[in-house]
Amino acid sequence: MRAGMVRRGLAEAVLVAVLLGAAGCAPTRPVGLAGSAGTARVAPDDRALANAVLDRLLAADRTGFQSVSVLAWRGTVLLTGAVVRPGQRQRAERTAAGVDGVHGVLVDLHLIEAPLLPEFLPDxxxxxxxxxxxxxxxxxxxxxxxxxxxxxxxxxxxxxxxxxxxxxxxxxxxxxxxxxxxxxxxxx
The missing domain is CATH 3.30.1340 (Histidine-containing Protein; Chain: A;)
Structure with a gap:
């Protein structure tokens, strides 16, 4: 488990604990956030692009983008999930568009209250x-x-x-x- 796990919000910590119990292993990055989970047909380049976008988002605002997931397909990235402040949607789109290899950004980020963020993680x-x-x-x-x-x-x-x-x-x-x-x- 990462050392920074202790500092994450309660909602993410509970979600990670549940997922770790189900998976029986420790992740090297937040579970369920990148484009690789559940997308067996996504090409390796697309997985790398999704991970690069996710890394950039989390570096920009780890707490604000904790419930944003990224899926990539041939240079187009899809941002789904939720944020708690209106400006975070536009910031997420600008941040994703600034990653090398991104040709287009599709945004479907919901504006919700913080306690509901875990409900908007990918299944x-x-x-x-x-x-x-x-x-x-x-x-x-x-x-x-x-x-x-x-x-x-x-x-x-x-x-x-x-x-x-x-x-x-x-x-x-x-x-x-x-x-x-x-x-x-x-x-x-």
Missing amino acids: STGEQTLLARLDGQPGRYAVRLVHGVAYLLGTAPTRAAADRAADTLREADGVKWVVDHTQAEDGR
Whole structure:
């Protein structure tokens, strides 16, 4: 466990303790925040980009961005989760855009009160379940599941295939709605 763990907010410490108990191992960085959790189809370069953006966010404001998660797909980063001050959304977007390799930033950060921050961390188990539902479908996808909202990034050979992937997620238990950021390779 990191030495700085003691100084983190109570909510994050409780969440990490629960996740460590479930995983049976100690993390080297905050659990569930980077783009690697639950996104088995994300390329290594995208995982590195998501981690670079997350590192930059946490360096800028560890407490303010503790419930922000980052998912990357081919240079586009998606920021999800929550913040407690309105200006943090814009600051997160500017910070992410300033990372080398970022070509675009999608922001879906909710403004909430601090005690609710842990509710807006990614559900990596749910993400794995949703990715499994997409097995066998044409295209390559990454999924982020936050507070019942499934964010779908990726590419599909056609717009119809991308729409089928989004529809598959809409039918999954525990998904309130789907935010579809997929791109069709046929340009439609």
